[in-house]
Amino acid sequence: MSTESTNGKDPLRPGMMSNDLIQTLIDNYRKGHVRAINSTLGIEDAHSIWFDLPKLKKFIATIEDEAKNANPDTTEEDLGIRFYYAAYPKAENWDIMDSHPVAKEYAEKHTIVMVPTLKKQDETGQTLHFDFNPVDANDANSMALNARKANLSIIAENSGSLIPPGVSIVESFD
Structure with a gap:
């Protein structure tokens, strides 16, 4: 198995993502969308x-x-x-x-x-x-x-x- 496959960068392996990519995507959502929603609506959104x-x-x-x-x-x-x-x-x-x-x-x-x-x-x-x-x-x-x-x-x-x-x-x- 190549290094690319084990670090989650193989686009041909559906259902696999690297922890770093997952964390980045989640951080993007929470730091942007959730923060904006929370401040605009005055709630703690899911x-x-x-x-x-x-x-x-x-x-x-x-x-x-x-x-x-x-x-x-x-x-x-x-x-x-x-x-x-x-x-x-x-x-x-x-x-x-x-x-x-x-x-x-x-x-x-x-x-x-x-x-x-x-x-x-x-x-x-x-x-x-x-x-x-x-x-x-x-x-x-x-x-x-x-x-x-x-x-x-x-x-x-x-x-x-x-x-x-x-x-x-x-x-x-x-």
């Missing part, structure tokens, strides 16, 4: 989110199963997950969270929302990764998600544990 592996596996399995049910020709290579940066509502608007129970201490903090994607060609023939909802019977043919449909329930995931309010002692990168 800087990480944790999901347990069974929840992630179940989410992925649901995407695969529902996509296959909607279109048996869908392959694993056609599917993906888009991670949207998001923020919880203010505490006074917490009633919007009634259908998705999350602790009120998360009010105004960063989070992510994961939404399934499907690879398909647009009208120009370009292959793109579209957000989609395989359980929407009205989308069964195109499978492209129309995000503007009001009150449409779609396959998505958001319930992880934020730090803060969780304790940062569990994090390797501070």
